[in-house]
Amino acid sequence: MGEVKVHRMWRSPFSWRVELALKLKGVDFEIIEEDLKNKSDLLIEYNPVHKKIPVLVHDGKPVVESLVILEYIDETWKENSLLPTDPYERAQARFWASFIDDKIFPATRKLVWSRGDDIKKAKEELEELLKIFEKEIEGKGLLGGSKIGYLDLVALLIYFWIPILQESVGLQVLTREKFPGIYSWSDALLGHPFMKENLPNRDDFVTSFRARFAPSS
Ligand SMILES: N[C@@H](CCC(=O)N[C@@H](CS)C(=O)NCC(=O)O)C(=O)O
Structure with missing residues (x-):
């Protein structure tokens, strides 16, 4: 090893x-x-x-x-493969990973650092991108199939960080009402025994992000 x-x-x-x-x-x-x-x-x-x-x-x-x-x-390390084996599905997984890093991450960062009049526009920008992702995952379970896979790990930003950031800075963009697909997938992931055991403590993040990004409204 x-x-x-x-x-x-x-x-x-x-x-x-x-x-x-x-x-x-x-x-x-x-x-x-x-x-x-x-x-x-x-x-x-x-x-x-x-x-x-x-x-x-x-x-x-x-x-x-x-x-x-x-x-x-x-x-x-071959055991518990992360990427799908099918070449088309691998290509898709890589595409959505780039989408998260190149689009959703910068839009999220922009929103948490926005102040005053810029907040509205930054919220709209992030919401548009999340709508695209919502369409992609609607009706799907874990993105790695029946087990946790590559995209489930890449998308930590969406289902773990964004809700915590929202709570920390007092903004609502990713809501259950608007994004039922993202939430049902994120519920499945956050309720998975592996994630329950290994994800970091949410409260530590809220405290840290409050200190770093507040105030914003
Ligand atoms: N594209 C990089 C992004 C990594 C990244 O942004 N890391 C940040 C922390 S979240 C960092 O090291 N920032 C230090 C700096 O920018 O000086 C990756 O996927 O690894």
Whole structure:
């Protein structure tokens, strides 16, 4: 199996993707907590291009970018495969992963940092994107089929982070009324024994996000 380390920051959805993937695979790993205001020399050495967490270090070799890391994990430890085996479904999973990272993540970040008149527009932008995702997952169970898969981990941002961020900053965009498909999928995921056991404590996030992003209304 070799030595596995994860440079992370506890609040990062990108880090949690990697940690949960390793746990699903039964891979033991050491956590290196990074202070992003004072990054370690090793982090800069391992990820000189982006200087970001997460970094997976396997037997001394770094792998960066969470989506790349997930694929590396899936190819290295074969048990409990994350990506679908069918090439078309794999392509679809990768497409929606990019959609989450390239569209939903920036729109979410924009919203939590918006103030005053900008909030309305930022809310509308995020809502439009969530509507697209709602259409994609309507009527589907876990996105990995009957078990937790690649997209279920990538989409942590949607079903775990966005509700917590909303609560922390006092905004409502992702609601059960407007997004029943996203909520029924997220209920299935959050109620899954693996997620119950391994997802971080929600309250720690609310406290931390309140301090970081408030006030906003
Ligand atoms: N595309 C990257 C995003 C990772 C990312 O944005 N990490 C943030 C923490 S959530 C970070 O390290 N920020 C430090 C910085 O920007 O200086 C991935 O998927 O791994």
